[in-house]
């Protein structure tokens with residue numbers, strides 16, 4: 335018998351009043367929290383170990399709050415990294431698929447023949463492949479095209495994007511060597527040409543990295559994609575954000591003003607980049623993925639690298655990407671939740687804010703987020719309530735994530751699904 339088992343042996347007096355309760359019994363007593371028994375046991379055991387068995391329920395509830403769960407994003411940040419970037423619906427039955435079967439020939443097919451091909455079509459690339467995220471995409475491109483050789487990159491683009499994506503470190507891991515040119519604020523085409531002349535065949539690739547999340551202002555200079563394309567080496571542009579086409583043909587209202595500065599995959603390829611890399615869950619509005627699109631011969635070379643196998647996505651991601659790509663090809667931005675939210679007019683949002691019937695209706699600014707477009711503000715509307723109520727709102731069964739400005743809790747309706755408005759209203763009026 336273990337000391338804390340619930341045996342009948344021993345007299346009542348053996349059971350000292352302050353003897354720890356049975357872990358198992360305590361775990362059973364909090365079963366209504368709804369966690370699997372082993373996790374209830376963890377909560378019970380840790381509470382008992384800390385001499386506070388009454389705290390077991392609170393610990394179990396806290397544990398259950400750590401599960402991945404839907405939240406209402408009222409922050410106005412469209413691609414909120416903490417909230418999973420682009421919102422996306424995806425469900426599928428428990429079924430097999432033709433993931434790697436060519437239904438025409440009955441032969442083995444390629445998982446890259448579906449979604450990646452559609453994405454290539456949508457951005458005017460010859461071919462594309464998909465990996466797990468953009469960091470992986472950059473690493474695979476460099477490994478595939480420049481392993482053991484040099485990659486020429488401007489000193490102003492040796493950036494850290496967040497979540498630990500640091501260009502120099504990714505390069506090192508890819509097996510390519512960094513050839514830095516220019517200065518922090520100014521780099522010219524001639525700097526690249528000099529490096530190529532100096533390193534010869536050892537300089538395998540020219541890399542251009544979008545400074546997604548910061549800006550250098552003042553005395554600056556950087557060669558345009560079209561200039562870098564004149565260099566006799568493959569030009570890889572890591573645009574990161576995943577804007578597919580600057581004309582935004584999928585939006586009835588045309589390209590929004592706040593996108594003006596953002597490089598797009600189609601236009602970057604047209605300007606002469608041989609490959610572009612971008613995230614699936616930023617402005618592309620799909621699942622987490624990294625897309626490599628451009629010249630078919632380079633895509634084929636990259637696909638043969640052993641890392642391509644290690645970084646390949648599964649059918650859930652490829653299915654979600656396929657749906658997103660089809661929406662672009664159909665010119666139907668409304669079926670991509672990110673674009674539907676991004677395109678909402680301030681008038682619509684103000685009307686919804688008034689309908690909430692609680693708090694003070696305010697004009698506010700949304701942001702794209704996701705480490706894209708620093709300083710960009712998208713006019714929006716919502717409601718404000720005096721005081722900081724973020725914690726209360728977070729504690730709801732379906733947490734509502736809001737922001738606080740000048741001592742007021744702001745609910746920005748741009749990132750709230752209209753179907754959730756009533757829930758937001760109920761939460762605010764209960765404060």
Ligand SMILES: *Cc1c(COP(=O)(O)O)cnc(C)c1O
Nearest residue numbers: 467468469495546573574575613
């Ligand atoms: C966001 C970003 C990345 C990293 O993308 P993940 O999909 O998060 O790995 C890489 N490069 C640029 C330029 C980015 O903006």
